Amino acid sequence: MADPMAGAVPGAAPGATIEAQLERTERAVAAQGRELAQVRQLLETLVQVLIARGDLAAGHARLLERAAAAAGPRRSARLRPYIDKYEVANSAIDCPSLIHLCRARCCTFAVELTAQDIDEGSVRFELDEPYMLRHERDGYCTHLDRATLGCGAYHHRPATCRDYDCREDPRVWIDFERRIPAPMPPGVGAVSPASD
Numbered sequence: 654m655a656d657p658m659a660g661a662v663p664g665a666a667p668g669a670t671i672e673a674q675l676e677r678t679e680r681a682v683a684a685q686g687r688e689l690a691q692v693r694q695l696l697e698t699l700v701q702v703l704i705a706r707g708d709l710a711a712g713h714a715r716l717l718e719r720a721a722a723a724a725g726p727r728r729s730a731r732l733r734p735y736i737d738k739y740e741v742a743n744s745a746i747d748c749p750s751l752i753h754l755c756r757a758r759c760c761t762f763a764v765e766l767t768a769q770d771i772d773e774g775s776v777r778f779e780l781d782e783p784y785m786l787r788h789e790r791d792g793y794c795t796h797l798d799r800a801t802l803g804c805g806a807y808h809h810r811p812a813t814c815r816d817y818d819c820r821e822d823p824r825v826w827i828d829f830e831r832r833i834p835a836p837m838p839p840g841v842g843a844v845s846p847a848s849d
């Protein structure tokens with residue numbers, strides 16, 4: 654068993670050391686969860702693109718869904734480690750000049766909320782997948798203004814929405830410098846945003 658005091662700061666109280674280790678572990682687990690969510694989203698987008706191209710049949714998507722269900726349930730609750738979102742620097746991306754190309758697709762992505770978001774009560778989360786930012790049937794975040802593609806919760810938007818940088822994200826751009834957007838995932842924006 655690893656020495657629980659390994660790496661301890663000389664003079665630090667044992668409780669503080671354990672707390673710091675727990676915090677590091679929590680951050681690592683949360684980072685893994687985010688990476689897994691991104692991989693899952695990439696895979697789902699890829700499957701939808703291949704279906705749209707005719708390279709896969711719709712039955713393949715159902716097969717993948719069954720395989721995912723057989724792999725076990727998703728975690729019942731996810732919460733990003735505490736971060737003061739009002740201290741988070743905004744991304745340098747000039748979204749208003751790009752929105753006609755990207756169609757705000759970052760607002761279709763999975764976003765973990767923090768205790769700050771939940772305590773404020775200013776952004777909604779999925780009831781069946783707490784505490785993930787809520788999306789509607791059209792694939793977009795609940796808070797997106799469908800007419801302007803602006804954020805309806807701008808001043809209270811989660812930390813992830815503030816510092817997300819899409820430039821290297823293949824879900825958004827084939828080539829950011831040349832302003833070539835990736836194909837929009839099929840189905841996004843195709844149905845009414847109203848929840849079931």
Ligand code: SF4
Pocket residue numbers: 746747748751752755756757758759760817818819820825
């Ligand atoms: S996809 Fe990129 S450019 Fe478009 S709204 Fe999101 S961050 Fe801004």
Ligand code: SF4
Pocket residue numbers: 759760761764776786794795796797798803804805806807810811814
């Ligand atoms: S909270 Fe705002 S910026 Fe974040 S995903 Fe929703 S609409 Fe987009």
